[in-house]
Amino acid sequence: MNTMSSGIHPSHSQRRRGRLQLLLIVAVVLGPMLLASAMYRFGFWVPESRSYDGVLIATGEGRDALGITAPVTSEPRWELLVTAPHGCAEACQDLVYLARQINIGLAREAGRAGHALAVGAALEDAYEQRLTREYPQLKRYTLDPAVYDANAALPRGAQLWIVDPLGNLVLRYDEHAKGKAILDDLKHLLKISQIG
Structure with a gap:
C-alpha cells in the first residue's frame, strides 16, 4: 500500500x-x-573588432544625401563613388584612379561593380580629356555643393564611397585609404550580397 x-x-x-x-x-x-x-x-562584453576598414554608413541614406542626382539604371550594380564637392584636385584624382584599380582588382566579379565620379565644380580641361580617354567606363554625376555643405556630418574634401545596387551609401573612405583594404571590403560585400 x-x-x-x-x-x-x-x-x-x-x-x-x-x-x-x-x-x-x-x-x-x-x-x-x-x-x-x-x-x-x-555595453559589456561587446567585441571591439570589426570586419571592415571604412566608416560604416548605417543610416540608410542614398546618393541624394550627398547632393548627387544619379539616373536610374536598368542594371543595378555596386559602385565605387568618388565625391569632390569643390573640384577634383590631386586627392580626388588619386581616388578616381584607385576606384578604377579596385574595380579591375575584382577580377571575375568586376561586372558586378562600377566606378563613378561626382563633382560640384567644372573639371580642368586637361583632366576632362584624360577621363574621356583613359576612363571610358567611369560614370559621371553632378553634385550640388550647397546640399553637400548643408550636411555638417559629411567630411570635407575628396571621399570614396561604396554604394550598394539600390543607391544606398554603405562605407566611406578618405584620401588616405589603402586600396587593398577597400578591395577586401568590397569583395566581402559582394560575397554576402543577394543583390547586384
Whole structure:
C-alpha cells in the first residue's frame, strides 16, 4: 500500500528535484536572452573588432544625401563613388584612379561593380580629356555643393564611397585609404550580397 501511495503522491525530495529541473529549463531558455539584452543595454562584453576598414554608413541614406542626382539604371550594380564637392584636385584624382584599380582588382566579379565620379565644380580641361580617354567606363554625376555643405556630418574634401545596387551609401573612405583594404571590403560585400 505504501508503494502505491508514493507513486501517486511524490515525496518531498521528488518535488524538490522537479522544481529544480523546472528552474534549470527556465534558466536555459531565458538566461541567454536576458544576458544578450543586458549586454546590449549596458555595453559589456561587446567585441571591439570589426570586419571592415571604412566608416560604416548605417543610416540608410542614398546618393541624394550627398547632393548627387544619379539616373536610374536598368542594371543595378555596386559602385565605387568618388565625391569632390569643390573640384577634383590631386586627392580626388588619386581616388578616381584607385576606384578604377579596385574595380579591375575584382577580377571575375568586376561586372558586378562600377566606378563613378561626382563633382560640384567644372573639371580642368586637361583632366576632362584624360577621363574621356583613359576612363571610358567611369560614370559621371553632378553634385550640388550647397546640399553637400548643408550636411555638417559629411567630411570635407575628396571621399570614396561604396554604394550598394539600390543607391544606398554603405562605407566611406578618405584620401588616405589603402586600396587593398577597400578591395577586401568590397569583395566581402559582394560575397554576402543577394543583390547586384
